[in-house]
Amino acid sequence: MTLEAGARLGPYEIVAPIGAGGMGEVYRARDTRLGRDVAVKVLLPGATESAERTARFEREARAASALNHPNIVTTHDIGEHEKIVYIAMELVDGATLRDALPAGPLAPKKLLDIAVQIADGLTKAHAAGIVHRDLKPENVMLSRDGFVKILDFGLAKLVENPSAGAGQTTSAPTATREGMVMGTAGYMSPEQASGLPADFRSDQFSFGTILYELATGRRAFQRQTPVETLTAIIREEPEPIELASPKTPLPLRWIIERCLEKDPGERYESTKDLARDLARLRRHLPEATASGEMAAIPARPGEPDRNFQRLSFRRGTILSARFAPDAQTVIYGAAWEGSPFRLFSTRRESPESSPLTLPDAEILSISSSGMMAISLERHWAGRFIWTGTLAQVSILGGAPREIEENIQGADWGPDGELAIVRTVSGKQRLEYPLDTVL
Numbered sequence: 001m002t003l004e005a006g007a008r009l010g011p012y013e014i015v016a017p018i019g020a021g022g023m024g025e026v027y028r029a030r031d032t033r034l035g036r037d038v039a040v041k042v043l044l045p046g047a048t049e050s051a052e053r054t055a056r057f058e059r060e061a062r063a064a065s066a067l068n069h070p071n072i073v074t075t076h077d078i079g080e081h082e083k084i085v086y087i088a089m090e091l092v093d094g095a096t097l098r099d100a101l102p103a104g105p106l107a108p109k110k111l112l113d114i115a116v117q118i119a120d121g122l123t124k125a126h127a128a129g130i131v132h133r134d135l136k137p138e139n140v141m142l143s144r145d146g147f148v149k150i151l152d153f154g155l156a157k158l159v160e161n162p163s164a165g166a167g168q169t170t171s172a173p174t175a176t177r178e179g180m181v182m183g184t185a186g187y188m189s190p191e192q193a194s195g196l197p198a199d200f201r202s203d204q205f206s207f208g209t210i211l212y213e214l215a216t217g218r219r220a221f222q223r224q225t226p227v228e229t230l231t232a233i234i235r236e237e238p239e240p241i242e243l244a245s246p247k248t249p250l251p252l253r254w255i256i257e258r259c260l261e262k263d264p265g266e267r268y269e270s271t272k273d274l275a276r277d278l279a280r281l282r283r284h285l286p287e288a289t290a291s292g293e294m295a296a297i298p299a300r301p302g303e304p305d306r307n308f309q310r311l312s313f314r315r316g317t318i319l320s321a322r323f324a325p326d327a328q329t330v331i332y333g334a335a336w337e338g339s340p341f342r343l344f345s346t347r348r349e350s351p352e353s354s355p356l357t358l359p360d361a362e363i364l365s366i367s368s369s370g371m372m373a374i375s376l377e378r379h380w381a382g383r384f385i386w387t388g389t390l391a392q393v394s395i396l397g398g399a400p401r402e403i404e405e406n407i408q409g410a411d412w413g414p415d416g417e418l419a420i421v422r423t424v425s426g427k428q429r430l431e432y433p434l435d436t437v438l
Contacts, residue, residue: 002017011033014028039092043084061078066128066130093145095142097114111211116279123272135207189264208259211255215241216239249285316334318333320362328347330347342356365410371392372394389405
């Protein structure tokens, strides 16, 4: 079935075809009631003869319409016209991730720009109890204004809502059952490929295959036939990223490897944690090494050779680190093996790090007198901005004294006053001292 320009589906006038997928065809259309352009998706010919496919198509609209987020395509309407079932959606001016990106590895900054937004959208869906189940580059749009949007929740399934009370679930009839394989070969999780039940961690695996492809320029699992590809997903590991793309930052490799764990229990306990790791890495990208090794820095004439000493020995993500006034003690923030970020102290002569008896925080600065400026309850504020409550506490211990909320960064000046960065009326500003705008 091909709709000609000028054809009508309820209040929508077809303008031109956009594309086609496994479940339907998509057209650019004009909403004659509101005078706006929309994307209209209709079932493929004969699809309405299957009650299961029709129900699944309608579930796509219901699942997507419940998600109001800048990184998820907005669903406007669902209807039926002369036995043609359709969904009217936000029209994204852009291209799919598959079509928009050049061949070969993507630069880490561009990769993280995209990854953070996908993770943010998935976090919203998973918090609402909705699993995408068919995440792939064709289902991610890059708009011309810089937004990344997830589309096509055609295989979405409502699962237990983690935010609901005990015994309460958000549920709906599903189009899948145990032993039934649904999704796209090459981007399925091992549990999907095995026909087993899949939850939000299945989306994390699919997301990991996308990140792997962006980082290396090649697919994580691609064999001669779909069956061989599914077998590889279940039983084999992709080529190590350090071989396929040696310049990929080590923390990013860890994130991708964790998403691609065969056992769902080894992936992230919540997609919010995954999104937080990606956003923190994006924020601290210049501090991330390009590989697992540190290149030697040649000494200038008259200077001794430089050398490096490893101070941490656990697997995880490290953010900012600062020297204490004694120039021997290092305070740093880390999330080891999936745990929340905490502050640790270490010294060059000690192989172990000691956790500080402080709430979850990020170290911002240490003054010459040993006063630490830290950020409490740091959270994602959109567009690669993290903010939190600025507090100070002595390096010797004690309870943090909160100073100001919604602070992005801070550093001690030589006079013992703090310089801070915050956003006011949509613009970032520098204050030194506090409340004095420079």
